[in-house]
Structure formats: structure tokens, C-alpha cells
Amino acid sequence: MAAVFHQEAGRLTAALVRTLGDFDLAEECVQDALVAALEHWPREGVPANPGAWLMTAARRKGIDRLRREKRYQEKVAQLEKSIGPLEGGPGVRRVGGGDAQTLPDERLELIFTCCHPALAREAQVALTLRSVAGLTTPEIARAFLVPESTVAQRLVRAKRKIVDAGIPFRVPAKEELGERLEEVLAVLYLMFNEGYLSTGRRGASDRDLAAEAEWLASLVTDLLPNEPETLGLQALMRFHLARAASRFDENGDIVLLRDQDRMKWDRAKIDEARAIVGRFLRAGRAGPYQLQALIALAHADAPSWRETRWPDIVRMYDALLAFGDSPVIRLNRAIAVRHVAGAKIALAEVDALADALGSYHLFHATRAEFLRELGRIPESFDADRRALALTDNPAERALLERRLAAARGLAGQSA
Amino acid sequence: MPQYMLMFVGNDDEWAAQSKEQLKSAYAEIGSWWDDLSKQGVIKKGGELAHRNTATTVRRVSGQMKVSDGPFIESKEHVGGYALIAVPDLDAAIAIAKSWPGKSTTVEVRPIVER
Numbered sequence: 147m148a149a150v151f152h153q154e155a156g157r158l159t160a161a162l163v164r165t166l167g168d169f170d171l172a173e174e175c176v177q178d179a180l181v182a183a184l185e186h187w188p189r190e191g192v193p194a195n196p197g198a199w200l201m202t203a204a205r206r207k208g209i210d211r212l213r214r215e216k217r218y219q220e221k222v223a224q225l226e227k228s229i230g231p232l233e234g235g236p237g238v239r240r241v242g243g244g245d246a247q248t249l250p251d252e253r254l255e256l257i258f259t260c261c262h263p264a265l266a267r268e269a270q271v272a273l274t275l276r277s278v279a280g281l282t283t284p285e286i287a288r289a290f291l292v293p294e295s296t297v298a299q300r301l302v303r304a305k306r307k308i309v310d311a312g313i314p315f316r317v318p319a320k321e322e323l324g325e326r327l328e329e330v331l332a333v334l335y336l337m338f339n340e341g342y343l344s345t346g347r348r349g350a351s352d353r354d355l356a357a358e359a360e361w362l363a364s365l366v367t368d369l370l371p372n373e374p375e376t377l378g379l380q381a382l383m384r385f386h387l388a389r390a391a392s393r394f395d396e397n398g399d400i401v402l403l404r405d406q407d408r409m410k411w412d413r414a415k416i417d418e419a420r421a422i423v424g425r426f427l428r429a430g431r432a433g434p435y436q437l438q439a440l441i442a443l444a445h446a447d448a449p450s451w452r453e454t455r456w457p458d459i460v461r462m463y464d465a466l467l468a469f470g471d472s473p474v475i476r477l478n479r480a481i482a483v484r485h486v487a488g489a490k491i492a493l494a495e496v497d498a499l500a501d502a503l504g505s506y507h508l509f510h511a512t513r514a515e516f517l518r519e520l521g522r523i524p525e526s527f528d529a530d531r532r533a534l535a536l537t538d539n540p541a542e543r544a545l546l547e548r549r550l551a552a553a554r555g556l557a558g559q560s561a
Numbered sequence: 562m563p564q565y566m567l568m569f570v571g572n573d574d575e576w577a578a579q580s581k582e583q584l585k586s587a588y589a590e591i592g593s594w595w596d597d598l599s600k601q602g603v604i605k606k607g608g609e610l611a612h613r614n615t616a617t618t619v620r621r622v623s624g625q626m627k628v629s630d631g632p633f634i635e636s637k638e639h640v641g642g643y644a645l646i647a648v649p650d651l652d653a654a655i656a657i658a659k660s661w662p663g664k665s666t667t668v669e670v671r672p673i674v675e676r
Binding site: 262312314 | 674
């Protein structure tokens with residue numbers, strides 16, 4: 147039943163937002179319909195067409211809610227039209243000729259509305275999780291470790307802006323599609339990273355944001371096939387998820403890619419991701435997510451950290467930089483350069499990024515590694531300490547502290 | 562049809578510091594953009610605001626309306642003009658804002674409240 151709800155919640159919300167033009171009312175109706183299903187299905191069995199059943203239930207619940215408020219007569223008429231004449235009896239089981247295949251799937255419209263560039267990024271993320279993936283406000287709050295009231299307020303403001311500013315409910319026209327899709331992918335990638343980084347500190351019952359983001363990305367590829375960047379993002383997420391089991395040790399501490407037990411990687415997932423790579427390569431239109439997926443593929447295929455195709459990875463980072471110069475990409479490129487040209491050259495490349503990345507903990511952590519390798523131990527201590535001062539993520543802090551302790555031990559021996 | 566206010570925000574002094582030729586060609590571009598949209602019925606009204614040095618502020622201070630020199634907010638950027646447009650939704654308003662030919666201007670898009 148959970149799987150059905152996951153699939154249907156966004157679909158129902160989308161259809162009702164279209165009919166009612168009101169996110170809150172749409173969500174309440176969907177919630178009511180899911181509750182009705184929880185009551186009926188265990189007793190009466192899951193209906194042959196659960197989607198249509200839920201849609202009918204949601205619309206009837208909507209009519210009930212609206213009848214209580216006289217000013218919505220016009221909307222009641224619209225809802226009644228969309229389910230046909232009400233047949234006798236309380237039986238929401240009867241769905242007339244309605245059929246999930248004929249119910250229009252408007253989730254793509256919903257996704258584009260939730261990820262409209264006129265909304266703040268946090269609002270886009272919260273609204274997409276709430277409306278498309280069907281997460282509750284408390285679930286979103288726990289996933290982002292922010293108070294429930296903060297999420298609730300973000301959602302209220304975003305929904306109000308959609309109505310008041312006239313953000314349309316539709317898939318953007320062809321000439322805007324590229325730009326708007328970029329926005330959607332950025333929202334999903336942020337959601338994914340947030341989930342992926344927090345894996346170590348999540349409670350067992352919490353929804354996994356990374357898995358939600360991957361589900362949403364696969365939904366977008368289903369609804370909008372042949373967009374190579376969407377496929378690229380989906381493949382990238384799947385490569386990362388394939389390594390999930392080896393990312394933390396039994397104490398919940400981070401294990402870096404170089405130290406991971408590659409036997410624990412999920413080979414079936416890697417093959418799925420590889421198949422997606424095949425699909426976007428056939429499209430022949432390169433893009434940043436696709437390049438990142440190719441880098442992830444190079445790591446997935448490597449028998450060890452040392453035997454990774456580093457020269458290929460450097461070339462892919464160069465291609466990535468051609469799409470948009472970014473100091474963070476340059477930092478990652480330097481790690482690959484270290485394996486091709488040595489720590490001295492890699493350090494020089496990283497040092498050139500000091501102005502842009504001085505307050506980024508991974509800049510200092512990367513410098514520390516290169517410095518240690520070059521035997522510049524006191525400087526490496528300083529760099530690790532600065533990295534430590536710049537991150538709040540407990541797993542990352544634990545890693546840096548362990549590293550400082552180990553390096554101190556080594557320095558003690560040699561002194 | 563929903564209405565939106567486009568506010569053209571820029572630096573008055575930079576605008577005024579342009580050469581005569583630069584100003585002339587900038588006004589020509591903006592003029593033809595404005596005429597096209599007015600003919601299509603998109604722009605309902607609007608115009609250029611005079612330099613902020615000409616601004617006068619009237620505000621209520623302990624019950625009395627006080628008149629003072631200067632704009633309401635001192636900042637490097639000011640609203641230098643506005644256009645009231647009628648379009649179906651925010652995306653259409655954004656599309657118009659994107660087509661604004663002013664070189665160094667930011668465009669703020671605000672819906673007009675319907676009551």
C-alpha cells in the first residue's frame with residue numbers, strides 16, 4: 147500500500163491543483179482519500195484500479211469540504227463534472243468508467259510549478275517533497291533538521307506566492323524548457339545531497355531524502371524522456387546510492403571513497419546506472435550532470451582507488467569546467483590531478499583557489515592531504531584544523547578529528 | 562487579465578553619465594520596445610521617472626504630514642521607471658521583463674492585487 151500511495155499521492159495532488167487552483171485544499175483532499183483507503187482496503191481488498199479509486203475518493207472528499215463553505219459553489223461544480231454523476235450509496239469503490247490510464251498524469255506540471263524560479267530554493271524543495279512525493283511537513287522538517295514551524299511557514303509562503311503572483315500550472319514552452327528543467331534538476335540534486343550527507347544522523351523511521359530525490363528524478367525521466375541531463379542526474383544518483391552501504395563504518399563514521407570496501411558496492415544498481423549512461427550517450431548532447439555521472443562510472447568500474455582511470459577523470463573535469471567554471475569543480479579536479487601529475491602540482495592548483503574557497507572546509511581538508519604527502523606536516527595540521535572549524539556535519543568532524551589524531555601520532559614518532 | 566507592475570531599477574547617476582550618443586541609442590531601443598508592447602495592448606501605462614534628486618517625500622510624523630527633500634530610501638539603486646502590464650500569468654510577465662532592452666537595469670516584477 148505504501149508503494150501505491152507513493153505513486154498516487156503526487157498524481158492526485160497534481161490533478162486537484164489543476165481543478166481547484168488551491169494547493170492546501172488539494173493536499174487536504176489527498177490526505178482524506180489516503181485515510182479512506184487505509185480504512186477500506188484492508189477490509190475490502192485493494193481495488194483493481196487503486197489510482198482511480200483514490201481519485202474518486204479525493205474528489206468526493208473535496209466536494210464534502212467545499213460544500214461546508216458556500217463561497218466555493220463554482221469549484222464544487224467543477225469537481226462534480228470531473229467525476230460524473232454521483233452514484234447512489236456511500237460506495238466510493240465504484241469509479242464509473244474512470245481508469246488510471248485515462249486519468250491525465252499532471253505531475254510534471256506540478257513539479258515545474260513547485261520548482262518555479264520565482265520561489266526560494268528551500269521553498270522549492272519543501273513544496274516538491276510535500277506535493278509531489280507526498281511527504282508530511284514533520285517528515286520534511288526531520289529530514290532537514292529544522293523546526294516543523296519553519297517548514298510549515300515556507301510551505302505557506304510558497305503556496306501563497308503561487309496564487310498571488312500568478313505562477314502558472316503547466317509544463318514550460320519549448321523555448322523555456324531547458325532553463326526550467328535545469329532548475330528542477332538543481333532542486334532534486336540539492337535534495338539528494340542533503341539526504342546523502344545526512345545518512346549517518348537520520349533516525350530509522352525517517353524518510354530517506356536521497357531515495358526520494360532519486361525517485362523524483364526517475365519520475366521526471368519517465369514523464370519527460372529523451373532529456374539527457376535528467377538521465378545524467380538519475381544515473382549520478384544511482385551510482386552514489388550503489389555505494390551507500392560502504393560509506394559509513396559500524397560506528398557511523400564516514401569512509402572515504404578511496405578506503406571503501408568495493409565488494410560492498412551494489413553491482414546491480416551500478417549496472418542499472420550504466421544502462422542509463424548508455425541512454426544519454428546515445429542522445430549525443432553532453433551536459434554537466436552527464437559528465438558527473440561519467441566520473442562516477444569511472445570510479446564504479448575501478449578495481450581500486452589507485453587503479454582508477456585518473457587521466458580520463460581529469461579530462462571529464464575539464465569538459466565540466468567548459469560548461470561553467472567553478473572553484474569547487476577545480477578542487478575536485480585537483481584530486482584527480484594529484485594521481486596524474488603528483489601532489490606538488492595538485493597543491494599549486496588548489497592554492498590558486500584560496501580566495502574563492504577559503505571558507506569551504508573541503509578546500510582545507512584537501513590541502514591538508516597534499517601537504518601531508520609532501521611532508522609539510524605542521525602546515526597540514528593547520529589546514530585540517532581550519533577544515534574542522536568550518537564544518538558542523540558530525541560525521542565529517544569525526545573524520546577530521548581522527549585524521550588529526552593519527553597525524554599527530556605519526557609526527558610524535560618521527561620527532 | 563492579471564496585471565503586473567514592472568519596476569526598472571538602476572543607478573541614476575550611471576544612467577545620466579552616459580554620452581549623448583549612448584543615451585540616444587538606449588532611448589531608441591527602449592522606445593521601440595515600449596511602442597510594440599503598447600500597440601499589442603500589453604503595456605497599459607507607465608513611464609520614466611525623473612532623477613532621484615527631484616524626489617520629495619511626504620510622511621506622517623506624530624500625526625503631521627511632513628514634507629522633506631529626497632527619496633524615501635537612500636540607496637545606490639533606484640526605481641527609474643515603471644510599466645503596468647496585463648498578461649495571463651507570471652511566466653508571461655517574466656518573459657516581458659527578460660525582453661527589456663535596458664542594459665544595466667534590474668527589473669522587479671510585482672503582481673497588482675485584485676480585489
